Amino acid sequence: MANIQQVAKHAGVSVATVSRVLNGHDKVTAKTKLKVEEAIQYLNYEPSMLGRNLRNSESRIVLILIPTISNPFYFEIIKGIENMALSQNYSILLCETDSKPEKEEIYFDLVRKKMADGIISMDPAVNVETLKELAQHYAIIQCSEYGGGIGIPYVTIDSEEASYRAVKHLIQIGHKKIALMNSDEKFLYARERRMGYERALREHDIPVNGDYIFYTHELGFEQGQMAMKKILRLEDRPTAVFAVSDLLAIGALKEITAAGLHVPNDVAVVGFDKIDFSNMTNPALTTVAQPMYKMGTVAARMLIEKIQGKTVDSVVLGHELVIRESTTG
Amino acid sequence: MANIQQVAKHAGVSVATVSRVLNGHDKVTAKTKLKVEEAIQYLNYEPSMLGRNLRNSESRIVLILIPTISNPFYFEIIKGIENMALSQNYSILLCETDSKPEKEEIYFDLVRKKMADGIISMDPAVNVETLKELAQHYAIIQCSEYGGGIGIPYVTIDSEEASYRAVKHLIQIGHKKIALMNSDEKFLYARERRMGYERALREHDIPVNGDYIFYTHELGFEQGQMAMKKILRLEDRPTAVFAVSDLLAIGALKEITAAGLHVPNDVAVVGFDKIDFSNMTNPALTTVAQPMYKMGTVAARMLIEKIQGKTVDSVVLGHELVIRESTTG
DNA sequence: TTGTGAAATGAAATCGTTTACATTTTCATC
DNA sequence: GATGAAAATGTAAACGATTTCATTTCACAA
Numbered sequence: 184m185a186n187i188q189q190v191a192k193h194a195g196v197s198v199a200t201v202s203r204v205l206n207g208h209d210k211v212t213a214k215t216k217l218k219v220e221e222a223i224q225y226l227n228y229e230p231s232m233l234g235r236n237l238r239n240s241e242s243r244i245v246l247i248l249i250p251t252i253s254n255p256f257y258f259e260i261i262k263g264i265e266n267m268a269l270s271q272n273y274s275i276l277l278c279e280t281d282s283k284p285e286k287e288e289i290y291f292d293l294v295r296k297k298m299a300d301g302i303i304s305m306d307p308a309v310n311v312e313t314l315k316e317l318a319q320h321y322a323i324i325q326c327s328e329y330g331g332g333i334g335i336p337y338v339t340i341d342s343e344e345a346s347y348r349a350v351k352h353l354i355q356i357g358h359k360k361i362a363l364m365n366s367d368e369k370f371l372y373a374r375e376r377r378m379g380y381e382r383a384l385r386e387h388d389i390p391v392n393g394d395y396i397f398y399t400h401e402l403g404f405e406q407g408q409m410a411m412k413k414i415l416r417l418e419d420r421p422t423a424v425f426a427v428s429d430l431l432a433i434g435a436l437k438e439i440t441a442a443g444l445h446v447p448n449d450v451a452v453v454g455f456d457k458i459d460f461s462n463m464t465n466p467a468l469t470t471v472a473q474p475m476y477k478m479g480t481v482a483a484r485m486l487i488e489k490i491q492g493k494t495v496d497s498v499v500l501g502h503e504l505v506i507r508e509s510t511t512g
Numbered sequence: 513m514a515n516i517q518q519v520a521k522h523a524g525v526s527v528a529t530v531s532r533v534l535n536g537h538d539k540v541t542a543k544t545k546l547k548v549e550e551a552i553q554y555l556n557y558e559p560s561m562l563g564r565n566l567r568n569s570e571s572r573i574v575l576i577l578i579p580t581i582s583n584p585f586y587f588e589i590i591k592g593i594e595n596m597a598l599s600q601n602y603s604i605l606l607c608e609t610d611s612k613p614e615k616e617e618i619y620f621d622l623v624r625k626k627m628a629d630g631i632i633s634m635d636p637a638v639n640v641e642t643l644k645e646l647a648q649h650y651a652i653i654q655c656s657e658y659g660g661g662i663g664i665p666y667v668t669i670d671s672e673e674a675s676y677r678a679v680k681h682l683i684q685i686g687h688k689k690i691a692l693m694n695s696d697e698k699f700l701y702a703r704e705r706r707m708g709y710e711r712a713l714r715e716h717d718i719p720v721n722g723d724y725i726f727y728t729h730e731l732g733f734e735q736g737q738m739a740m741k742k743i744l745r746l747e748d749r750p751t752a753v754f755a756v757s758d759l760l761a762i763g764a765l766k767e768i769t770a771a772g773l774h775v776p777n778d779v780a781v782v783g784f785d786k787i788d789f790s791n792m793t794n795p796a797l798t799t800v801a802q803p804m805y806k807m808g809t810v811a812a813r814m815l816i817e818k819i820q821g822k823t824v825d826s827v828v829l830g831h832e833l834v835i836r837e838s839t840t841g
Numbered sequence: 842t843t844g845t846g847a848a849a850t851g852a853a854a855t856c857g858t859t860t861a862c863a864t865t866t867t868c869a870t871c
Numbered sequence: 872g873a874t875g876a877a878a879a880t881g882t883a884a885a886c887g888a889t890t891t892c893a894t895t896t897c898a899c900a901a
Contacts, residue, residue, distance in 0.1 A: 232627040234887025563857025
């Protein structure tokens with residue numbers, strides 16, 4: 184609980200000198216450095232970030248905005264962000280918005296009040312207007328989910344292409360009746376993924392059937408179950424389902440099995456995200472892998488550069504289709 | 513980017529008065545209050561937490577220490593902590609230790625450097641010595657996992673009793689050959705859960721068979737698979753498995769199915785934690801539910817009281833056995 | 842010995858608040 | 872209108888660091 188004054192006094196030097204040995208930017212004699220270090224040791228001194236932060240007008244904290252902590256999709260991204268941030272002496276504040284503007288506002292306030300130096304937003308439901316306004320004064324990066332054309336740098340994958348390749352895989356193993364389990368098309372990625380789905384179908388002369396396209400309110404397990412129930416009731420039942428999230432796909436899996444049908448013999452299933460759990464199901468899920476860890480590190484690096492006042496460009500990363508039992512048996 | 517000085521000037525009052533309307537503790541005339549509020553509005557002023565925090569010697573940030581963010585077990589607890597914290601104007605820094613002392617040290621340093629006001633530790637692998645030493649100067653609460661007798665308040669459940677009831681359930685539906693999939697007994701909860709397991713067996717005159725007890729290094733899916741492989745190779749194969757975490761149990765589930773056996777007809781499975789996924793598997797998992805959200809709110813309340821200098825007592829909460837398909841078909 | 846420039850150190854301002862204490866204003870009372 | 876207590880406001884000192892600028896120290900050459 185000592186402060187820099189006491190260290191200075193104890194070492195017989197000025198506070199400036201103590202600060203210099205603390206930060207190591209400036210030169211000090213080996214002898215005085217030793218004196219100061221002894222005093223630090225003796226007094227068990229730890230520099231207070233509160234003082235330092237005020238003086239430097241920074242908090243060295245970055246905010247991560249996610250809709251909910253329980254979606255495993257975010258794990259690897261968060262790890263990527265965290266590791267990059269830590270290496271640059273930043274800490275991360277993980278913020279669940281629950282897709283509620285009130286909670287969002289609480290966290291936005293944190294940056295307005297200088298408690299955070301910047302934001303990485305992964306919340307597709309974020310209030311774009313506020314974000315835009317905030318971006319004029321503070322460092323903001325969009326990760327994975329993004330609003331296009333609002334002038335905020337983002338890092339993401341090519342959703343349309345990923346979706347195209349997933350559906351093409353289903354076509355190539357013989358499916359023609361392929362359902363799409365999509366989320367609300369107010370989200371850009373949902374529109375892109377439908378376009379990829381349609382492109383794959385068209386390319387193989389399969390007509391797009393509106394009855395095969397389902398929209399869910401959220402991307403969770405229950406929504407997957409509910410949508411699958413509807414799909415199973417269709418009179419001309421699809422033989423394959425492409426779901427835009429693994430949790431949706433896992434819900435479908437459960438529902439198909441519960442109906443006494445077999446995956447993939449009766450219905451094949453493809454998910455999206457390659458969350459850890461997608462490998463734990465029976466059968467293991469075919470899914471699109473996003474380079475999540477990389478997305479995290481890139482987003483963090485971009486944010487830190489933005490904080491430092493540099494201009495940064497958006498980045499589109501690659502993806503990969505992981506073929507497992509839910510399509511190939 | 514205005515500061516309190518400029519607001520004061522613009523409103524024609526002193527900074528003290530501005531501070532007073534900001535905080536509302538002290539009395540100000542309705543008229544001056546209006547003037548100040550107008551100035552705040554006009555200048556788009558937001559008080560800086562950096563200045564305030566330094567002056568108040570607090571950061572209003574609490575640390576949550578968890579081994580890994582990808583264990584769903586922690587979700588509800590974290591939500592509980594977060595909501596309670598937010599309601600008291602605290603923010604939470606979620607810290608993954610990966611069970612590595614180096615990372616732990618980074619986060620401990622954050623509280624030493626006053627960047628955080630306290631810690632809620634949920635990491636069973638935490639360095640108890642350092643924690644004990646830290647607890648002499650800073651507010652620390654243990655949640656769910658705890659080292660006993662080290663004088664740091666904790667909130668947890670009665671692991672022994674929960675384990676006892678889970679195993680008793682297996683016995684009551686006719687099982688006699690019950691395997692235990694436990695984690696390393698260097699952890700208190702692991703020892704307690706084995707004791708509960710043994711108590712249930714003894715109470716029904718079933719001898720404890722050392723060959724039926726397995727230890728895993730971590731509590732994940734893969735460890736569950738590996739342990740289950742071993743169990744399936746036993747010549748006198750158990751008819752039931754009690755795993756001390758849901759992820760272990762889910763690994764067991766997958767392995768049993770892969771071996772062409774049926775759950776629960778060939779092998780019944782019980783997990784522990786009632787994570788979201790435990791309901792998404794085929795079959796759904798019987799498991800012990802801990803009152804996670806409550807644990808979180810209680811831990812947060814305890815921590816905040818500790819920060820305020822009050823003395824707090826440890827708390828033991830109730831639990832509940834959730835019976836689903838993996839034991840009853 | 843003295844002068845010189847470079848290197849090391851110190852003094853004091855600064856970051857943006859809160860608050861103890863001092864001062865002024867207000868207003869009921871005589 | 873003077874008096875006084877209570878209410879409102881102002882002044883200035885913290886909080887704990889960093890950094891600019893001024894000053895001292897030092898080594899070395901003349």
